[in-house]
Amino acid sequence: MNSIILPPKCLGILGGGQLGMMLALVAKQFGYQVVVLEADANCPASRVADKVIVASYGDNNALDEMASICDVITTEFENVPVHAVEYLNQSTPVYPSASALLIAQNRLKEKTFFRSLGLETANFIAINNATDCVSVQDDFFPAILKTSTLGYDGKGQIRVNSVAELEVAYRQLGGECILEQMVQLASEVSIIVARNNTGSAVYPLIENQHRNGILDVSYIPAKTSADISAKAQQAALVIVDGLNYIGLLTIEFFITTDGRLLINEIAPRPHNSGHITIEVATTSQFEQQLRAVCGLPLGATGLKSKGAMLNLLGDIWLNDSISPEEILLTELPEAKYHSYGKAIAKAGRKMGHISISNTSHEVLVDSITLLKHRLGI
Ligand SMILES: Nc1ncnc2c1ncn2[C@@H]1O[C@H](COP(=O)(O)OP(=O)(O)O)[C@@H](O)[C@H]1O
Ligand SMILES: [Mg+2]
Known part of the structure; x- marks a missing residue:
């Protein structure tokens, strides 16, 4: 249950990019105070926010400062470390929750979750090591190998047409990946x-x-x-x-x-x-x-x-x-x-x-x- 927060209370935004800037614009229009946490002092949201706490998400002093000023906190950046959200949420409510972010930040968790709700996705396989690559059947290709975390705007993904290409692509991306069948x-x-x-x-x-x-x-x-x-x-x-x-x-x-x-x-x-x-x-x-x-x-x-x-x-x-x-x-x-x-x-x-x-x-x-x-x- 989220309680009603009215102006001139303070909205905190994790991230200071253009999404944060456009959120800050409407929050200011309504009379809220706006505080942004962002490593770049000259970020787009700095043009609008009342205050930018210039720090990384791993800086607990900065998180303490943010929690002490803000009445509610949200995010404009998808990959805010979940532990930072959990830490802030001990004293100030953060929406969306850490558990929702955990799913949204990981392609494998995301697609598994959609399937659990009975929703259709492209076919996918978890690829966590070289052995996973060789066990993929030939009829799964063409496919697209994606890092499970941190990809955006087409970055962290490689199209592959065979096990041999998959092995090369996996050596490049490494870590926890997901292989998705290409759809038309x-x-x-x-x-x-x-x-x-x-x-x-x-x-x-x-x-x-x-x-x-x-x-x-x-x-x-x-x-x-x-x-x-x-x-x-x-x-x-x-x-x-x-x-x-x-x-x-x-x-x-x-x-x-x-x-x-x-x-x-x-x-x-x-x-x-x-x-x-x-x-x-x-x-x-x-x-x-x-x-x-x-x-x-x-x-x-x-x-x-x-x-x-x-x-x-x-x-x-x-x-x-x-x-x-x-x-x-x-x-x-x-x-x-x-x-x-x-x-x-x-x-x-x-x-x-x-x-x-x-x-x-x-x-x-x-x-x-x-x-x-x-x-x-
Ligand atoms: N399984 C797929 N089949 C066909 N096209 C795909 C598939 N996955 C991704 N793409 C193409 O690549 C783009 C980027 O992939 P996406 O998973 O949305 O990653 P990003 O996080 O970079 O947006 C998609 O918008 C789509 O055009
Ligand atoms: Mg996308």
Whole structure:
């Protein structure tokens, strides 16, 4: 049971990236105090938070300070060490719980948990040593070897077509891995769901397109059948109930070419694909996260319009032949640019995003195509 935390009480955020920044913006709007724990003093959330405790998650003095100032703590970063969450939770409630994070941080635990709830995933095998590699049957390939922990944006995974390739890939990744059978993807979708002791609320399905393993464009609502949308929403509710979850959770799914909905992974936080909810949903994913962890009634998840979001990676700023801000702010005034305030652009680094609302999916596709063309994406 989470009790109601009202402003001007203090919200703590573990992690100071753009997700923390956008959560802090709505928390400040509502009148909360915001304290962030993050190793980088100039992190995106530092632009908004009242205070940044500059420290690592292993620093108990910093955790003590955070627990003493905050009334409730949440996370914007999926891989916060679980022992730090358990330590903080002894004195200040942390949502989501350590037990939910433990599952979300480990692909093998995650997929085993989905199966235990009767939900379908790609076929998978645990790979913990060289012997596990040779016992994989030939008909399991093509497959994808992933580290069980700490992978993101396509990092920590290697595609393999045979036992021989698997052995090479495992020597590279090592440790606890999971081998997943490749599925034929028709599309990828995600869904955002929130739960606290006032109830659960699930958003419409979002359709995602990736480039080089990183999210590129998201459309809400996804152009899928009503049956698939209903199944995904049902699965989301089953998962948050199964985790006894308090907070906001994102679920990534695969839709296969033969029409099956497979669960890929969960993120115990707002998601890059959900940024479009800021403009088009009655309640943004960040307001919903705040409501969930502060024990407030959850907001309505309906859409005011259809929407699309384009991720803006550092590559755009490394292109000397364009002025990104000029394009983003002048060429399509109805599109809303969000900068994360990161001083240094690097290839693949998420620098910001841009959102477009429209009643027509086709207009959204055309606007995204135009922006990508102008930005050289
Ligand atoms: N079993 C699979 N079959 C087909 N494509 C996959 C499979 N697993 C991952 N992928 C592709 O790789 C991308 C990244 O994998 P994912 O497990 O989501 O890791 P990450 O944590 O990096 O997002 C997915 O979005 C999908 O495009
Ligand atoms: Mg993923």
